[in-house]
Amino acid sequence: MNVKTKVTTVAWMATSIVMTVGWPASNAAERQASSVTASTEVWKITNIRTAYADGTYTATGQYGNAPSFITVTVTLHAGVITSADVKTHATNPTSLDYQRRFAAAVPAVVVGKPIEQVKVDRLAGSSGTPEGFNAALEQIKKQAAKSG
Template identity: 60%
Template sequence: MSVLSRKITVATVMGACALTAMTGCSSTDTEGSPPSSPSSASTPAREASGSAQYADGRYEATGEYGSQESSIGVTLTLADDVITEVTVDPHAADPTSLDLQERFADAIPNRVVGRDIDDVHIDRLAGSSHTPEGFNTALEKIKKEAGQ
């Protein structure tokens, strides 16, 4: 058998295996519904992927950040691990810091409401590069409190 023949044979076998695997994933039973596997039949997607589950409710935490002991208050509501509401309470006394915290507070709902809490991590928002550190710190506290 030539090298070219071996390559074609291997490619054909691999293609057939891939086709069989894909067909098996999309097959349906006689009722027209997808077959259920033991690992996912009654398990939500978050549990199947190993992500944490959080208790629904309203949570509050203070997030400290920076070298000048700055902080913000974060209040959020969770439902099925999804952030449904969030508010940020600026704590800064310095006018510049207060302005940045207020701009962050105005912008944050558009970035996090409707998202899974485990998918949220803010790097920079509304011109503020340090306030997100406080938000992320508060978010971690809330995740610990809400964790089951």
């Protein structure tokens, strides 16, 4: 299933919830409250899809006291990360090992997810590198954000 199909499926499922969520409610007020909640979820999904321009974006994220940094490149389609690449820059062998393991593991964690939902924590034994990744991702969100 490609990303476009996944996004369409999620939007369809959320729309289906809007259409059916009020049915079991016993009174009009309960049906309206259920419908508003489901409508809000559809709006959030649609907003994520349209908040970011499709394209490939690159940013460098800094972290730690040394400081250390990594360069992150992601491709977005409909607000969803379709590819991710991390370029390592460490010169210290231990740091370079952590960065390389993180770089190898990150695509499996972020590809296929809406950029708004991605925040990486400790991954592949690396506790510092995710800070750099998240910092770069925040820059990418700003680069990709559609105005207006």
